[in-house]
Amino acid sequence: MTTLAGDQPEYFNPVSAPDFLMKDQLQRLQLQRLKRIVKRAYDNVELTRNRMDDVGINPEDIKTLADISKLPFVYKSDLRDTYPYGLFASPMSEVVRLHASSGTTGKPTVVAYTQDDIDVWSSVMQRAFASCGVHAGDIVQNSYGYGLFTGGLGAHYGAEALGATVIPVSGGNTDRQLMIMKDFGANALCATPSYFLHIIDRAEQLGIDLKDMPLRVGISGAEPWSEPMRTHCEAAANMKAYDIYGLSEIIGPGVGSECRCQKGLHIFEDHFYPEIIDPETGEVLPEGQEGELVLTTLSKDAMPMIRYRTRDITSFITEPCECGRTLRRINRIGRRSDDMLVIRGVNLFPSQIESALLKVENAQPHYQIILTKEKGLDQLEIEVELTAEMFSDQVSKIEQLQKKITHAIETTIGISAKIRLVEPNTIARSEGKAKRVIDKREQ
Numbered sequence: 001m002t003t004l005a006g007d008q009p010e011y012f013n014p015v016s017a018p019d020f021l022m023k024d025q026l027q028r029l030q031l032q033r034l035k036r037i038v039k040r041a042y043d044n045v046e047l048t049r050n051r052m053d054d055v056g057i058n059p060e061d062i063k064t065l066a067d068i069s070k071l072p073f074v075y076k077s078d079l080r081d082t083y084p085y086g087l088f089a090s091p092m093s094e095v096v097r098l099h100a101s102s103g104t105t106g107k108p109t110v111v112a113y114t115q116d117d118i119d120v121w122s123s124v125m126q127r128a129f130a131s132c133g134v135h136a137g138d139i140v141q142n143s144y145g146y147g148l149f150t151g152g153l154g155a156h157y158g159a160e161a162l163g164a165t166v167i168p169v170s171g172g173n174t175d176r177q178l179m180i181m182k183d184f185g186a187n188a189l190c191a192t193p194s195y196f197l198h199i200i201d202r203a204e205q206l207g208i209d210l211k212d213m214p215l216r217v218g219i220s221g222a223e224p225w226s227e228p229m230r231t232h233c234e235a236a237a238n239m240k241a242y243d244i245y246g247l248s249e250i251i252g253p254g255v256g257s258e259c260r261c262q263k264g265l266h267i268f269e270d271h272f273y274p275e276i277i278d279p280e281t282g283e284v285l286p287e288g289q290e291g292e293l294v295l296t297t298l299s300k301d302a303m304p305m306i307r308y309r310t311r312d313i314t315s316f317i318t319e320p321c322e323c324g325r326t327l328r329r330i331n332r333i334g335r336r337s338d339d340m341l342v343i344r345g346v347n348l349f350p351s352q353i354e355s356a357l358l359k360v361e362n363a364q365p366h367y368q369i370i371l372t373k374e375k376g377l378d379q380l381e382i383e384v385e386l387t388a389e390m391f392s393d394q395v396s397k398i399e400q401l402q403k404k405i406t407h408a409i410e411t412t413i414g415i416s417a418k419i420r421l422v423e424p425n426t427i428a429r430s431e432g433k434a435k436r437v438i439d440k441r442e443q
């Protein structure tokens with residue numbers, strides 16, 4: 001049995017206790033919370049009431065957990081259509097915090113928290129940290145952006161609740177981040193995978209070896225990242241890198257998290273009820289099949305989300321986890337249904353490019369996808385950055401690399417792509433989520 005701080009077995013750590021409930025205990029709790037939250041949303045949110053009335057369902061009709069499938073879905077567009085406060089179930093006098101996520105189409109979507117909601121959020125983040133092996137007494141460098149983005153404050157409160165020391169450095173100013181990391185002796189680093197990558201590159205440029213730092217754990221999320229990327233980060237800093245999942249509409253980071261097994265993310269099911277549906281038909285899929293994750297907040301008062309369509313594609317892992325947690329696991333989210341690019345009729349997800357690049361020696365996972373149209377036909381160009389070392393190398397070596405990358409990408413995505421190798425540091429770096437696609441086809 002593994003232990004957390006001291007000699008306490010993980011099972012008996014009070015932080016993790018809800019992670020180990022027996023199935024029937026958990027389901028009883030979920031049902032009790034589901035009934036309450038459905039009633040709360042019905043009584044206080046006009047959109048929920050109208051949608052439920054339209055399909056002729058009452059809060060009293062929720063008698064079992066399976067009855068959840070009778071409830072109508074909520075979509076991101078519902079937040080936009082009721083902007084800013086239309087889905088709130090609490091009066092503003094009880095709302096202690098607002099966050100927002102920037103949409104691609106103008107107005108952000110706004111989310112709200114009561115003090116109880118903030119407490120739930122801190123507790124799930126505390127459990128997430130604990131399951132990634134962060135303990136009381138650790139020093140957590142929090143490089144998620146602070147502000148309207150939920151990453152910064154979500155991780156901050158969770159780490160404090162755990163009894164760790166937080167360095168609220170936020171994203172950006174990478175040279176300073178590296179100095180702080182070293183001087184303050186950070187054991188854990190929270191950053192988006194793109195920013196993690198940037199920190200690693202910058203350290204290399206400055207001649208800093210991250211392996212000499214006391215870093216032990218990396219906690220990354222907010223965008224898809226691949227297994228090869230995990231290997232890359234772990235090797236560069238001699239640490240373990242864990243995936244953490246969440247979204248503003250549900251609470252922020254802390255909806256789910258990996259554990260020491262690094263085999264899928266446990267969903268904190270006592271607060272967030274997960275379903276996986278066929279995105280076309282809306283039907284709940286048999287356990288194990290891949291589909292869209294739908295989440296219901298079981299205990300969020302200010303803004304209950306009932307059957308929220310995340311657009312994130314994943315599947316449940318059916319076997320029990322070796323860590324002993326009874327919480328269900330989902331596979332890592334590699335793509336969103338609305339991220340999919342259709343190029344000459346072939347489906348492509350940007351994360352496939354990352355995986356392909358990381359398989360080629362000397363290639364960098366800094367890339368940008370540029371889509372254009374020529375004589376009515378889609379053209380796919382992928383800009384890939386050279387390392388400074390490769391850049392000063394012989395032309396023949398660069399040509400060889402280009403060939404290898406072209407081959408790796410074509411065999412991964414199944415269509416031809418023009419690969420353009422670009423000078424080091426020419427593709428914009430991100431302190432948060434990376435922008436990988438420039439689609440010029442509609443213009």
Ligand code: DLL
Pocket residue numbers: 101144150151220221222223224225243244245246247248249252253254310312332333334336
């Ligand atoms: O990204 C919350 C967060 C902050 C999660 C920090 C983890 C760490 P949003 O900005 O609302 O919230 O974006 C949510 O990001 O629907 C997924 O598409 C994507 N996403 C989040 N975590 C992961 C992950 C935050 N671990 C959207 N893997 C979600 C893949 C992720 N995609």
